[in-house]
Amino acid sequence: MTVNISPSKLAKVSLTCNTNLGIGGQGVCLANAAAGLSKIADLTVFCAEMETFETNFPVYPVGYSRWSKRLLATPLLRRRNDLAVLLSDLYFDQQVSKKLQSQPCDLIMGVAGQTNLGFKTAKAKGAIAWLYCLNNYLPFMQKQIQQEMQFLADSTVATMNPMMLQRFSEECEQAELIVVLSNVAKQTFIDAGVPAEKITVINPFINTERFYPAPKNDSIFRPLYIGTIEPRKGVQYLIPAFIQAKIPNSELLLIGGTSTRILRLFVEKTLNQNSNIKQEFWNFSEQEPVQVFSRCSVLVLPSVEDGFGLVALEAMACGLPVIVTSHCGAADLVQDGVNGFIVPPRDEIAIAEKLDFLAANESIRQEMGKVARATALVYTEELYKQQLQQIFINQGLLN
Template sequence: MSANARVLVAHPGRQHSARLAWALDRVGMLAEYWVGVPLRGFLARPEPGLDLARERVVGVPWAPGLRKAFERLAPAHLGPWGDFLSSRLFDRWAARRLRSTRADLVVGYEVGCARLFEAAKAKGCRTLLDAAAVCEFDPARVWRPRQSPRLARRVAAVKRAELAAADHVFTASEMARESYVRAGFPSGRVVSVTLGADLGRFRPPEGRPTGPVRFLFVGSTVERKGIRELVSSMAQLVERGSKARLRVVGAILDAGAELARAGAPGVEFTGPMRGADLVAAYQAADLLVLPSWEDSFGLVVAEALACGTPVIVTDRVGAADHVQEGVTGWILPAGDAAALADRLSWCDANPERIRAMRPACAESASTLSWAAYEERVVAAVRGVMGDPSR
């Protein structure tokens, strides 16, 4: 298959698919990009540097509309069904559209490409699952999401079908790659492609933070992100008289909503931040803390390092591969609340030592740019196209 073959990218939401589409478009390999966001809004407010040709972008506005309808009208426990049904409808739409679309390789995303891959196989196209999460079927997986048994069965069935139809899998980290290998997917057909950050936006501030230590958490406040363990550790610090503070930036959901209602000493829940406000939050923090039970990569780690902010992560965060112990941050066992509390306490007692780590953090982020990701992912796609195995 030619290295200049045409690649279709189809995502029911967006995630990092826009970056993949942009990278492929730059080298003349993108056939079309189908994305489950409103077309007008996506093109009017593209991610920085992403200027895809309008004729190659197909927006599907009803996909996010269905998700929002569930969020606003359905009981909270039915919210995950909105995501699932939206992705399944996108998949059906994409499979039908593929019949009249020329492509040599079809890139799909979890829960949104089972029928698309089936249609691709019927046309003789290769299939690539660009997996944003660890493998659902990893026998060593510790974290299991809380969802209704019926929804869990439906999700698992779709993911099994997608994996069975995938010729290749891309993951965001080596940790995620290993989860697919343990689940039985052939090792030679799983490739780790590290994500990146916008180093033009996320960069170190002019000076260093001063005063009491400021911890930062960025992300949705769901159980999987370890927010309970983090807030509990902060409570212990405050009870001992510490003036350290934790800022929680992101959608206040699930465990975070419960903790915010109950009142968390030393913790400020700000809600989501974007643009310059988010950059300023990273720059003002002494440490980013991401104590996830499971995170395929953890883009916030790359963003924090780019701002010169050290990080505390767990060994179940894919971006831990880019953390140098004691130099740019620390890696703790996932779920070890005592280890997390001890590390926060040490950092609180040694503010100058953690602030001295900032130059090393900024330097370490040089390989985590989106430009570097684009080079890696294009090379990986070309490698897939040159692989004769099906």
């Protein structure tokens, strides 16, 4: 599809996200949006930090809240991760709001939970507000996390502060448009009563030249999980599923650290009792991700809640089929049984069955990996920009 765009009616667009531009899941989504918006209008990005790379638009890193850092550095207070996140987002929002008082702004696109004050300041000057939600509907996300708290009997599981949820509610009310990463996420908003016409979907993209297929050099069937081992990501269901499958010559590879004490103890016990389950730590901003993906047979993202799950798209670009849950936004990209599988959340038996099938059918697994790569190649930066331009057209902001 080719879209012929005339000059934008919007002189100034502000994009805000309390993260490091281009680093991590949020940072990559921020960079995605920046790449698209910079082609449409005069863009300014507000973020927490940024890497030392050149951009064709101004970037204002406002830094991180020292109170949030201090709280996380205090042993007795570390369990209050909800308060640390709130303090960090409040600080970021306050700094952006101050900047916007003197910064021209016709449209502000801000990440959910981080932009309530920024919306108010920009809208008071006549700007349009778009909420950029990188997760599912936040009260839905909160409900899923609380269910895991009960399952794990873990009081340290990170939940969202009530003030965060109130800020999110106000942001939804202020926003003329809510931009989400998947139809899965969109449905959680609709189920909460948000009008469907107020929500638009734009799937993220990745660099398929950095994520590409490479030969696997052993015969071990190796499922892979990448990400923080936190309750909402569902590793507590993947591990027993892998053990139940009892696949010969297999190894489960977990890449990432744990977020809570209960999960740390659970993983440590698992590693001590199962020699074919491994945990490794990689920094993919400095190390080549293909070195990990090429060792593996399938990526499993067993999230009980996930607005998208960018690692699934990265794995597909590397030629791996994926297993994701129906609560994971990456399910948008998965054709069940063609380039991966979609399973119900919290379903150990379903995960075990899919792992067993893929291990027993190498030729099918390889073919699914080829289709997965072809799928990833569709989600390009150019397609993202065209879709973003179409959103502007649909909103009457471009001719």
